Amino acid sequence: GDSVTQMEGPVTLSEEAFLTINCTYTATGYPSLFWYVQYPGEGLQLLLKATKADDKGSNKGFEATYRKETTSFHLEKGSVQVSDSAVYFCALPHGGATNKLIFGTGTLLAVQP
């Protein structure tokens, strides 16, 4: 069945470091792919998405490219800030016309000043 695999955390970086969080997926066809972010004490919110192969989603300095050859959707940011400290979830929709989401386990990012 469909699934999402994320790199385990926590990931601890210094401010201005480069960030990569790996995400690979297994799915039938070419589903949309999402990154959601959960800041401390809050619910999830959409960070970025890509709806077809080779699409690049971007937001707040984060980017992810939908690569069908490697079934991956890795999240990157060139220079992280303390305010980026959060849990990041990769997700894909499953279930026809109901948009049920399958989530990865989440990756905790801690950015130190």
Add this chain to the structure above:
Amino acid sequence: NAGVTQTPKFRILKIGQSMTLQCTQDMNHNYMYWYRQDPGMGLKLIYYSVGAGITDKGEVPNGYNVSRSTTEDFPLRLELAAPSQTSVYFCASSTTGGSRDEQFFGPGTRLTVL
């Protein structure tokens, strides 16, 4: 526009007690979802609804019930609380069931069953 709101924020239950987690959205979304988030795990879908009066089971429905009498509200009912239901519960909504649609999440309810 408050988005998705959930009450309560925190709750401690004793084994065997019952409670209802409330979820309300003011965006006129047809689709609503309940997820649970366990430590070190991703979110798992409990139940979902595609419109008022229509609900269906997700991946982990056992021990829960839902109803959807209005577009705005989607309460989650725990009838006989068990320690395995200790988790953080998130309600979400989306405009349609389209696979490109964003889901909007509430702030969550942290439930502990002792």
